[in-house]
Amino acid sequence: MDLNINYHTEMTPDIALQILRDGHERFLSGRSKHRGLLQKVQETKDNPRPFASILSCMDSRVPTELILDQSIGDIFNIRIAGNVISPHVLGSLEYTIATAGSKLIVVMGHTNCGAVRSACDDVMRENLSGLLREVKVCISQEFTEISNRTGHNESFVNKVSLLNVYRSVQQILEQSSIIRQRVDSREIKIIPAMYDISVGNLTFYNKHC
Numbered sequence: 001m002d003l004n005i006n007y008h009t010e011m012t013p014d015i016a017l018q019i020l021r022d023g024h025e026r027f028l029s030g031r032s033k034h035r036g037l038l039q040k041v042q043e044t045k046d047n048p049r050p051f052a053s054i055l056s057c058m059d060s061r062v063p064t065e066l067i068l069d070q071s072i073g074d075i076f077n078i079r080i081a082g083n084v085i086s087p088h089v090l091g092s093l094e095y096t097i098a099t100a101g102s103k104l105i106v107v108m109g110h111t112n113c114g115a116v117r118s119a120c121d122d123v124m125r126e127n128l129s130g131l132l133r134e135v136k137v138c139i140s141q142e143f144t145e146i147s148n149r150t151g152h153n154e155s156f157v158n159k160v161s162l163l164n165v166y167r168s169v170q171q172i173l174e175q176s177s178i179i180r181q182r183v184d185s186r187e188i189k190i191i192p193a194m195y196d197i198s199v200g201n202l203t204f205y206n207k208h209c
């Protein structure tokens with residue numbers, strides 16, 4: 001948390017996004033804050049004020065708080081393979097927005113995603129198959145890669161990953177009237193984003209909604 005503001009009255013989607021951008025800049029430039037985490041435990045135990053909700057992949061190379069340089073109590077963090085939408089994920093997001101007052105949802109995909117790669121290779125495995133089915137919808141939406149449409153083609157995988165991020169954003173808007181209404185009234189924003197695991201760079205696509 002970086003700005004000295006009253007969170008109940010002054011936090012906006014744009015301020016929330018700027019806090020995340022500033023945190024990521026610190027991460028990229030090697031200036032991440034060395035916080036007293038145990039002190040943050042004490043400070044937040046009764047009154048956490050998370051200002052943003054991040055839906056991202058569970059990949060071990062994408063630790064949300066670290067790459068956004070945020071601390072205990074700052075952000076909601078929903079991580080699931082391929083950042084796919086399900087009723088439980090939507091319910092979690094609705095809680096962060098409607099109950100806890102979060103002002104921003106970031107749907108963050110990443111390059112070289114194992115879940116997307118598995119979907120591209122048509123992996124079938126017990127419970128994993130149902131999850132990958134969500135990602136596979138985006139494969140048919142990718143038209144630019146002709147010769148190698150498998151998980152071995154990193155360019156193809158990354159293009160499907162971006163489509164998958166936009167699909168998750170669309171599903172949130174279509175399947176949660178609670179969130180949709182707050183987006184329409186500009187009370188909150190939903191921002192697609194892609195994280196490049198090879199260089200540590202996060203791109204926000206903040207013209208979306």
Ligand SMILES: [Zn+2]
Pocket residue numbers: 057058059081082110112113114115116
């Ligand atoms: Zn992933």
